[in-house]
Amino acid sequence: MTDPLGQQRPIDIKAQLQACRSKEDTFKTLVMLSKTQPRLTAEEKTEDNKIKGCESAVWLIIEEKDGLRHFKADSDAKLMRGVLVAILSLVKGKSLADIQQMDLKAELAELNLSSYLTSSRTNGVLAILDKITSH
Known part of the structure; x- marks a missing residue:
């Protein structure tokens, strides 16, 4: 199911990832999800928006409207874009306090991503989570 903007709902993304029964299924699902993530413009891919510590180049923009947080993100790696879709599905449209x-x-941990989160990717994901929760 999708929301009015055509984005998949968090529960659907979670269910899709939990339904994966192999590393290959998870990879295919992440690549499919990566295609739903709008790309950032060259102007948005600034050093200020870049996440430090990621294996791939990752950019994250946080915007707040009416007390709710909205996110724009991109990566130079399809797999990481899929991971971003999964992460952002958990937090988009919520307040910072929530x-x-x-x-x-x-x-x-419930999203079945552990086989893709190598130590260097885990560091990047932790840096993304830190930015999401601290700004």
């Missing part, structure tokens, strides 16, 4: 109340690491 996001800070969440156990995002536990939520991510």
Whole structure:
């Protein structure tokens, strides 16, 4: 199912990833999800928006409207774009206080991504979570 903007709902993304029964299924699902993530413009891919510590180049923009957080993100790697879709599905449209109340690491653990989160990717994901929860 999609929301009015054509984006997949978080529960659907979670269900899709949890339904994966192999590393290949998870990879295909992440690549498919990566195609739903709008790309950032060259002007948005600034050093200020770049996440430090990621294996791939990752940019994250946080915007707040009416107390709710909205995110724009991109990566030079399809797999990481898929991971971004999964992460952002958990937090988009929530307030910073609500996001800070969440156990995002536990939520991510439920998404069946562990085989793709190598130590260097895990560092990048932790840096993304830090930016999401601290700004």
